[in-house]
Structure formats: structure tokens, C-alpha cells
Amino acid sequence: MEISAPPKFWADPVAAGCNNARKSPSPRSSQICPRRNCTCTSRDRSSRKTLIALAQRNGAALPYPDADALRRAYAFDNLQSFLDLYYLGLTVLQTGTDFYQMTAAYLTRVARENVRHAEVFISPQAHLRRGIAMEPIVENILAAFDDARAHHGITGGLIAGIQRQFDEKTRIAMITALKPWRDRLLAWAWAGLSSGTRHRNSARPSRWRAGDYGWGTVAHAGEEGGADYVREALDILKVDRIDHGVRCEADPDLVDRLADRGIPLTVCPCSNIMLRVFPNMKSHNIRRLHEAGLCVTVNSDDPSYFGGYINANFAVIQAALGFTDDELWQLARKRIHQRLFVGRCAQQSILPS
Numbered sequence: 001m002e003i004s005a006p007p008k009f010w011a012d013p014v015a016a017g018c019n020n021a022r023k024s025p026s027p028r029s030s031q032i033c034p035r036r037n038c039t040c041t042s043r044d045r046s047s048r049k050t051l052i053a054l055a056q057r058n059g060a061a062l063p064y065p066d067a068d069a070l071r072r073a074y075a076f077d078n079l080q081s082f083l084d085l086y087y088l089g090l091t092v093l094q095t096g097t098d099f100y101q102m103t104a105a106y107l108t109r110v111a112r113e114n115v116r117h118a119e120v121f122i123s124p125q126a127h128l129r130r131g132i133a134m135e136p137i138v139e140n141i142l143a144a145f146d147d148a149r150a151h152h153g154i155t156g157g158l159i160a161g162i163q164r165q166f167d168e169k170t171r172i173a174m175i176t177a178l179k180p181w182r183d184r185l186l187a188w189a190w191a192g193l194s195s196g197t198r199h200r201n202s203a204r205p206s207r208w209r210a211g212d213y214g215w216g217t218v219a220h221a222g223e224e225g226g227a228d229y230v231r232e233a234l235d236i237l238k239v240d241r242i243d244h245g246v247r248c249e250a251d252p253d254l255v256d257r258l259a260d261r262g263i264p265l266t267v268c269p270c271s272n273i274m275l276r277v278f279p280n281m282k283s284h285n286i287r288r289l290h291e292a293g294l295c296v297t298v299n300s301d302d303p304s305y306f307g308g309y310i311n312a313n314f315a316v317i318q319a320a321l322g323f324t325d326d327e328l329w330q331l332a333r334k335r336i337h338q339r340l341f342v343g344r345c346a347q348q349s350i351l352p353s
């Protein structure tokens with residue numbers, strides 16, 4: 001899940017180090033909601049072309065000869081069908097240069113939507129299992145972030161995703177291997193398939209290890225998996241934030257608890273539709289969750305696969321669910337005021353005065 005700051009209206013570019021940032025225009029609906037983007041379809045042809053080019057450059061075998069063939073594979077039945085393609089796509093990344101170019105392309109792309117802050121997930125286990133060392137991965141991704149901050153004024157950083165399908169020993173090894181960058185990562189995430197695998201108590205040692213590094217804790221829960229996964233993320237993983245969480249609605253006590261504690265839900269409308277959590281955007285529950293007092297935020301999730309960078313995610317809920325510009329502002333401000341892992345100082349630099 002790439003979690004991005006909202007669109008053009010969000011802030012004047014006053015982030016520290018943002019010397020060459022542009023002056024942002026004041027909010028207008030047309031900037032929030034470009035109608036041509038009001039669907040969740042995989043239109044991001046450039047990222048598919050990049051993926052095919054990387055595969056060719058590195059001799060990685062993909063069963064898709066070109067970007068159009070790849071696009072046809074983006075018809076997901078469920079989370080597992082997406083993850084199968086996602087992990088296959090990761091195999092094209094083999095050198096440090098690949099990781100730099102991919103990250104830089106993403107950050108340049110979202111800079112055009114005036115993203116001010118991006119918290120980006122990585123899946124180190126998937127690469128380590130292919131024999132790729134941690135150092136070129138992390139160093140090159142962080143270098144791309146440093147350059148994006150200098151060129152576009154984007155703040156942010158990395159969240160290390162732990163694929164819950166692997167055992168605790170593998171999780172601990174990944175967290176330990178990330179120790180040299182402990183001060184530069186934001187959080188660890190309980191990620192991967194979110195149904196059929198429980199949040200077992202065995203996750204506790206890895207949580208403690210990550211906590212020793214001062215990282216926050218987040219968990220993918222309540223998108224494909226049910227409300228019980230959200231509850232377990234709170235009770236066992238002690239998360240600071242729930243990624244997705246839309247299925248919490250089935251448990252009214254849980255909804256009250258999330259609201260009372262102000263636990264943020266990073267809702268990703270386009271992902272939810274592409275993964276068939278809801279049959280269409282009109283039936284999405286984000287408005288109900290917002291009106292129930294939950295800390296609901298709008299985010300993008302693997303946008304090159306799910307067809308929705310941040311502006312598209314705002315656009316589709318406005319078009320389908322009648323969110324006003326003021327309501328979108330509320331959602332955007334929640335995103336900033338929630339427990340961002342970069343701390344209050346960065347919040348002040350992102351917020352408009």
C-alpha cells in the first residue's frame with residue numbers, strides 16, 4: 001500500500017528542504033476530482049511498460065509479452081490472485097539501480113498529483129528469498145526518497161512489510177537485517193494474505209524487536225479478512241493503525257472501540273473495488289464509517305495495479321458517494337493529524353497554515 005498525501009489543495013509546499021517547490025493553487029473541485037480519473041481501472045500503462053522493460057533487462061521470465069497483456073492480468077478475483085501477480089512482478093527487480101528507478105518513478109509520478117508525504121511499503125522477505133541482499137534494496141530506495149525530497153519536496157519513508165505467511169524465524173531475520181536503517185524506517189507492517197492465516201501469538205517476538213527499534217506498528221486487516229482480524233490486530237499486535245479495516249463494520253463493539261481510541265483506518269477505495277470487497281463504489285462503506293466517527297483516511301494501495309493513485313481515490317468517492325469538497329478536506333486533514341510516523345515536526349511542515 002502506498003499511502004500518499006492528498007491532492008493539489010493539500011498544502012503549500014513549505015516542507016523543509018523544499019527549495020524548488022511550486023506554489024500550489026487554492027482548492028478547487030476540478031483539482032481534487034479530475035473526472036477522467038473517476039474510475040478504478042488500471043490505466044497506468046507507463047508502470048506496466050517499466051515492469052516489462054525491467055524484466056527484459058534482467059532476463060526475468062514473465063508470462064506477459066507486453067504491457068497490454070499484463071493489463072489483462074489485472075482482473076483480480078481476490079487478494080490471493082493479486083498477490084500472485086504482485087510477487088511475480090517483484091522478481092523483475094534485481095539490482096540496486098532497479099530499486100532506485102522504480103522508487104524514483106513512483107515518487108515523480110505522485111509529485112504530479114502534489115503529494116506531500118508518502119509512506120511506502122516494501123516487502124523485503126520476497127527479495128531476500130530470491131537472494132537479493134538487503135543493503136542495495138534499502139539504500140537505493142532511500143536514495144530515491146532523498147532525491148524526491150530535494151526535487152519535489154516530498155517527505156516520507158518506508159514501512160517494512162512482514163508477510164504473515166512466513167514463520168517467525170524469517171520475520172525476526174528480516175527485522176534484524178534492517179537494523180542498520182532502524183532510524184530511517186517508519187514502521188513495520190503485518191502484511192500479506194489477510195484471510196486464512198491468523199495473527200498468532202508467535203508474532204509477539206517480532207513485534208518486540210521492531211518496537212526496540214522505535215518503529216510504529218500497522219497491520220493489513222479487515223479488507224479481505226473479517227472484523228476478527230481487526231480485533232486481533234488491536235489485541236495481539238497492538239497496532240497504531242489499521243490498514244484497510246473496512247470490514248470492522250460487522251462488529252459494532254469494534255467500531256466503537258476504534259472510534260474511542262481514534263485508531264486510523266487507511267481506507268483504499270480503488271483497491272477495495274478491484275479486490276471485490278464491495279461490488280461497486282456506491283456500496284462502499286467509507287461514508288458510513290466516516291459518519292460513525294472513525295478516523296477514516298483516503299489512501300492509494302499499489303496504485304499501478306489497482307488503477308488509483310491518490311487523486312483517483314478521492315475522485316471516486318466524491319463521484320459515487322457525494323462527498324463534498326469540505327468533507328474531502330476533513331478526510332485529508334485526518335490523514336495528517338493521525339499518528340504519522342514521521343512525527344509532529346513533519347506534520348507542521350505538511351499542513352497548510
Ligand SMILES: [Zn+2]
Nearest residue numbers: 001220271301
Ligand atoms: Zn492492501
